[in-house]
Amino acid sequence: QVQLQESGPGLVKPSETLSLTCAVSGYSISSGYYWGWIRQPPGKGLEWIGNIYRSGSTYYNPSLKSRVTISVDTSRNQFSLKLSSVTAADTAVYYCAKVGGAAFDLWGQGTVVTVSS
Amino acid sequence: EIVLTQSPGTLSLSPGERATLSCRASQSVNSIYLAWYQQKPGQAPRLVIYGASSRATGIPDRFSGSGSGTDFTLTISRLEPEDFAVYYCQQYGSSPLVTFGQGTKLEIK
Numbered sequence: 326q327v328q329l330q331e332s333g334p335g336l337v338k339p340s341e342t343l344s345l346t347c348a349v350s351g352y353s354i355s356s357g358y359y360w361g362w363i364r365q366p367p368g369k370g371l372e373w374i375g376n377i378y379r380s381g382s383t384y385y386n387p388s389l390k391s392r393v394t395i396s397v398d399t400s401r402n403q404f405s406l407k408l409s410s411v412t413a414a415d416t417a418v419y420y421c422a423k424v425g426g427a428a429f430d431l432w433g434q435g436t437v438v439t440v441s442s
Numbered sequence: 443e444i445v446l447t448q449s450p451g452t453l454s455l456s457p458g459e460r461a462t463l464s465c466r467a468s469q470s471v472n473s474i475y476l477a478w479y480q481q482k483p484g485q486a487p488r489l490v491i492y493g494a495s496s497r498a499t500g501i502p503d504r505f506s507g508s509g510s511g512t513d514f515t516l517t518i519s520r521l522e523p524e525d526f527a528v529y530y531c532q533q534y535g536s537s538p539l540v541t542f543g544q545g546t547k548l549e550i551k
Contacts, residue, residue: 386540427475
């Protein structure tokens with residue numbers, strides 16, 4: 326079955342760039358679907374970051390657009406998130422997910438990222 | 443920008459009771475683009491309802507979704523202990539592309 330797994334540093338310094346990767350198994354990204362990133366600050370709700378298609382077409386949350394880059398590597402069957410100029414407000418659990426139809430129908434387990442010096 | 447407002451913020455019920463959760467949109471949402479998620483502590487969200495009324499794979503039939511336009515509802519007919527969690531509604535397709543409601547916490551009374 327399709328599985329998603331996030332990976333990346335758990336601690337990032339303020340003003341630096343947060344970089345995460347989502348490895349997809351059980352399905353080839355190059356076959357289709359959109360793939361997305363969502364985050365959840367401690368004790369708060371869900372915030373959509375952005376989506377990407379196999380072609381590299383992207384859609385970003387306007388509130389984060391100036392700092393976000395999402396890319397896809399079909400040869401490694403993974404997609405990535407970069408968030409620049411991070412502050413403590415970017416501390417959150419970051420999830421990657423598969424878009425099925427118009428919903429996120431499969432999620433990774435999430436990875437905790439803390440922004441602190 | 444579409445804003446989704448969920449109510450109530452917290453719902454306290456007992457197992458066996460019926461739960462009704464509301465999601466109101468600031469603008470009309472196409473029903474096929476409205477979804478509901480369940481999230482338990484320490485876990486990733488799980489898709490429960492998509493297209494406003496279709497159950498996701500593996501979701502028991504005590505869960506149902508309804509609504510159109512700006513008002514949507516998630517109903518759990520008879521609460522089981524494992525149903526107590528936080529529920530989020532989500533819209534897809536309007537600017538921004540994706541927005542989530544703030545969540546309703548369903549807790550045991």
